[in-house]
Amino acid sequence: MDKNSILKIYGTDFKEMTMLLLKEMHADALIRNKCGRSGLIGIKPNLVSPSLPEMGATTHPEIIAGIIEYLKENSFSNLIMLEGSWVGDKTSDAYELCGYRELSENYGVPFIDLQNDSYTKIHCKDEEINICDTALKLDFLINVPVLKGHCQTRVTCALKNLKGLLPSFEKRRFHSMGLHRPIALLNSIIRQDLIITDNICGDPDFEDGGNPVIRNCIMASTDPVLTDAYACSLMHIDTADVPYITMSEALGTGSADILKADIKILRETSEWKDCELPYPDRVVSVSDMVEEVDSCxxxxxxLIPALDMLKNEGLLSQLDEKICIGQGYRGKTGRLxxxxxxxxxxxxxxxxxxxxQEIYEQLKAFILSHSDKA
Ligand code: SF4
Structure with missing residues (x-):
């Protein structure tokens, strides 16, 4: 498969669609050429939080099942799944809720919870980045991100999904470093060999899901920069507005030039055809209320969906304070x-x-108590 190729398939049998994509891109040859038949193959889903895949945040387990069945059919048996959820949630909860325990038990493929993994400091440019040891041991990485929106970086897909390979304290530190450059550096250390993008029902606004938009599409590619640039175009976002993509291109991780992308649609159905996603706008409409400095x-x-709920109740317009959030406010004073x-x-x-829920309830109480006094 050429580095500039992106394959797409539409439908509702996600396991079969994934296997067709892998066959079409000759994934078996890609793996054999890189690490033979016995290299350690890591499959990295997005299990950001314990949220069902149909809510638009986490990778559908049927895609992972398709990858595992394809690999086993082609005599690759040294496989693991690996992931670490975001700070504040347990990977083990997402593993149970999202069907990854069944996957692991049914296929005999270990699932490594990176929240419990050891880590190693890796020097890169003028930075040091702590990466989980299991990720560093892989011979071949299959990244399986969800194409969705993100409150801070606007889009999250292939490049940002590697943040799940960090220990929790390093995820937090990435935010204090501004997110974009460390994500680009991480992707220059850990190379993803194959990307299967879950574009089934990602939430175009929130990384944590809750407002899925059904597309019933899966995509395959080998260049994470091109994949993310293409994801931006689908979401009506200018690639230049997502600095980690252009920084990754500058570091040699791939090409952001989607004009050179060779996009092939393997199959559409009468119901599910190629088209763009709706414009993400809900984050923009509430984020004006927020002063954010290096928040996780x-x-x-x-915070953003909590504000969205308050907006829908007509309460947000009664708030005349800016809401501060993030590590940049440590040791500081302020109002809210x-x-x-x-x-x-x-x-x-x-x-x-x-x-x-806590944010929603406490901000609501704040707004109501202040409007009472008015
Ligand atoms: S921004 Fe601060 S309070 Fe919020 S999760 Fe990060 S460290 Fe915790």
């Missing part, structure tokens, strides 16, 4: 803050991170 994905990812990083603020929603 989970913290910000819980989210998470333990803003514990010095007059009114603070405690937690690290606080849940969506």
């Amino acid at each position: 994905s989970a913290c910000y990812g819980y 803050g989210i998470g333990n990083c803003t514990c010095g603020f007059d009114y603070n929603v405690k937690g690290c991170p606080p849940t969506e």
Whole structure:
């Protein structure tokens, strides 16, 4: 398969669709050429949080089943699945809820919870990045991201999905480093060999899902930069507005030039055809209320849907304070803050991170108490 190829398939039998894609791209030859038949193959889904795949945040297990069956049929048996959920949730909960225990038991493929893994510091450019040891041992990496929106980086797909290969403290540190450059550096250390993108029903607004948009599409590619640039085009986002993509291109991880992409549709159905995603707008409409400095994905990812609920109840317009969130507010004072990083603020929603429900309830109480006084 050429580096500039992107294969797409539409339908509802996700396991069969995945196997067809792998066959079409001659994945067996790709793997054999890189690491023979006995190399360690890692399959990396997105299990950001315990959220069912149909809610638009996590990788459908049927895709992973298709990958495993294809690999076994082609005599590859040294396989693992590996993932570490975002800060604030347990991978083990997502593993149970999203059907990965069944996958692991039915196919005899171990699932490595990277929240419990050891890690090693890797030097890259002028930075040091801590990466889980299991990820560093892989001979071939199959990345299986969900194409979806992200409150901070706007889009998340192949490049950002590798953040799940970090220990939790490093995920937090990435946010304090501004996210984009460390993501690009991480992708220059860990090379993804094959990408199967779950574009079945990703949420175009929130990384944590909740508002899925059904597309029933799976995509296959080998260049993560091209994959993410193409994901941007599908979501009406300018690639230049997602700096980790252009930074990754500058570091030699791949090409962001989608004009040179060779996009082939393997199969459409009468119901499911190639088309763009709707414009993501819900984050933009509430994020004006927020002053964010280096917040973790989970913290910000819980705040935005909480604000969306308040907006739908007509309460958000009654709030005349900016809401502060993020590690940049540690040790500082202010009026209204989210998470333990803003514990010095007059009114603070405690937690690290606080849940969506906690934020919603406490902000609602704040708004109502202040409108009472008005
Ligand atoms: S409170 Fe601070 S450290 Fe904790 S999740 Fe939120 S931003 Fe991150």
